[in-house]
Amino acid sequence: MADEVHQLTRAFSGLGGLGVDEPTMVSALARWRQQPEKRSGFRKSFPGFFKSHGDIDRCEEGYMLHLAAEFARFKNLMVLWAMHPWERDARLAHHVLHQAHPAAIVVEVACTRSAEELLGARRAYQALFHHSLEEDVAYCARDKPYCNLLVGLVSAYRYEGPRVNDEVARAEAKALGVAVRSAGGVAGKLLENDEVVRILTTRSKPHLVETFKYYKEMHGKHIEEDLGKDETLQETVLCLAAPAKYFSQVMEAGLTDGADHHAKDGLTRVAVTRSDADMDEIRAAYQEQFGAKLEEAVAAKAHGHYRDALLSLIGGK
Structure with a gap:
């Protein structure tokens, strides 16, 4: 039970604010069906999202806005990708x-x-x-x-x-x-x-x-x-x-712990707009400046379908 709650908490939290882990959430729907006590335990173990108010554990408004933004990252990426440049x-x-x-x-x-x-x-x-x-x-x-x-x-x-x-x-x-x-x-x-x-x-x-x-x-x-x-x-x-140096810096800013929403949006923007242009050069510039592979940094920081979409755009495999 504790491990399941921990996994679901991680899925909801976004761990740095780069997407949420949708597959884990969907899995919890199936595993916890008709088990309201598990959902109650999850709420009590996640004080960042829920606060006790009398007989209920109420969702915090600020975190709901945060979570909505993280769910939207994949949607926003796909909309940008589908547009004419x-x-x-x-x-x-x-x-x-x-x-x-x-x-x-x-x-x-x-x-x-x-x-x-x-x-x-x-x-x-x-x-x-x-x-x-x-x-x-x-x-x-x-x-x-x-x-x-x-x-x-x-x-x-x-x-x-x-x-x-x-x-x-x-x-x-x-x-x-x-x-x-x-x-x-x-x-x-x-x-x-x-x-x-x-x-x-x-x-x-x-x-x-x-x-x-x-x-x-x-x-x-x-x-x-x-x-x-x-x-x-x-x-x-x-x-x-x-430009490759500039774009690699924009992506690093979006991957940094505590990045604001402008920096996170920059990560999406660069992945989409440069995937067909100079992504090879950006990956090389990123490794030269930050001593790590861009795709590994994205895999470590981003989550869920958003992470998978980013990695598809960044390539390098």
């Missing part, structure tokens, strides 16, 4: 633009998609919401220091060929260094620099990789190390020049 990106961007901190996912969509994919997302956005993505970004971020950067990023149609002008890349690395020194570590100041915004929002990704390489040669640091507290700039640089 352009619609998916449009809906992701629209959703976060109405939250308190919209920058990260907008940066992700704008900087890690190809020129055609971003254009498709912009078209889908107009069809779905009867506004352009650019105008909604400009309005929703109008009071934020990163507004001009975000508008430039979502408006871009970057050259995707391999050609890079080394002289220009070197000159722009120097210009970025001047801007960093002028900012003096003051948060937000780099975002006000028109030259920084121009370089990041117009140059091709191969060009930016070369520019950042020259920056390190000139200044002895990766550029993201010099961006201080400008989180939006750090995300932009990583998404443009090292």
Whole structure:
């Protein structure tokens, strides 16, 4: 009895909040049918979910909301997976633009998609919401220091060929260094620099990789190390020049004990949106940064059908 209760408690608890163990729950329905005393014992052994109120063990409202969110993770993953990628990106961007901190996912969509994919997302956005993505970004971020950067990023149609002008890349690395020194570590100041915004929002990704390489040669640091507290700039640089590293960090944040719901949603989002793109590179980047296999980390932290779906998307077997 004690082992059965323990298993069911683990199934309900989500153990870190990445899905619930649906098969164990279903098994308990069959095993405990017409055994109300077992259910009573389960309630009394699970004070996080139930509190004694007179003659009943009442469900706690907060935990019911938590449990509903964990059940929904698999559903949300499947809905995102089934959507056309352009619609998916449009809906992701629209959703976060109405939250308190919209920058990260907008940066992700704008900087890690190809020129055609971003254009498709912009078209889908107009069809779905009867506004352009650019105008909604400009309005929703109008009071934020990163507004001009975000508008430039979502408006871009970057050259995707391999050609890079080394002289220009070197000159722009120097210009970025001047801007960093002028900012003096003051948060937000780099975002006000028109030259920084121009370089990041117009140059091709191969060009930016070369520019950042020259920056390190000139200044002895990766550029993201010099961006201080400008989180939006750090995300932009990583998404443009090292997307696999960025995505592996998003997934690790979602797997960390105590992760909030935004971080957990990020795990779902990356698994779905990158499964057909660069998941091999993300797995390699994850192992390099965190010293573990991504699929093993997911198997240890996630639960139930949600875990199985994540592992199917991540692959690596």
